[in-house]
Amino acid sequence: MRASHADRDRTVDVLKAGFAEGRLSVQEYEQRHEAAARAVTYGELAALVADLPSGPMAAPLQSAQAVPATFLVPPPVPQARPTNVLAVVSLVCGLTGFLVLPVVPALITGHTARSQIRERNMDGDWAAVLGLVLGYLGAAFWSLMFLLAIA
Known part of the structure; x- marks a missing residue:
């Protein structure tokens, strides 16, 4: 050719x-x-x-395949990585941290989730980070409220 x-x-x-x-x-x-x-x-x-x-x-490509495409094994479908449950818990606790006081669980579960995500190759890092950010903001908010109440 x-x-x-x-x-x-x-x-x-x-x-x-x-x-x-x-x-x-x-x-x-x-x-x-x-x-x-x-x-x-x-x-x-x-x-x-x-x-x-x-x-x-x-x-060069041959005009006829040795095996018809019907009988070829399909390529493997990539499996979705599971989402870490603690990351979702951290996010929920962080979101409700301004209403009630679950900021401490948001921080604990957020840090735990991030370490599990790295170890186990899981999804949900965004939820854990957002839960941590909201948890720290909630902790700062409630600390400020406590200091204002004392003053």
């Missing part, structure tokens, strides 16, 4: 990488670079990079 300009460019990139890694001498690189510019088919380009670690470029 005939090679395109993009195929020649990819082959030259493989040759450049081989030269930069010290796998080709200057003379070898120049000879192969000129041969890549003159190459007409995939076979000629593949022969130029066959001994390099990047290997030959991908073969």
Whole structure:
């Protein structure tokens, strides 16, 4: 099959990488670079990079697949990460911290949730952080209210 300009460019990139890694001498690189510019088919380009670690470029697509698409195994569906429950509890406690006084549970569950999220690769970090921010704001609010009540 005939090679395109993009195929020649990819082959030259493989040759450049081989030269930069010290796998080709200057003379070898120049000879192969000129041969890549003159190459007409995939076979000629593949022969130029066959001994390099990047290997030959991908073969052209075949007109017929060996196995019909109906019988191919579908790619795995990425599983959603579970949301940390303590992060949600921290968020709820932080939201209600200005009405009642659950700011301490918001802070405790927020910090616990963040450590569990890091350890277990879970979702919900945004809820834990928001719960912590609201918890600290609630703690500052209630501390100010207490100080004003004393004064």
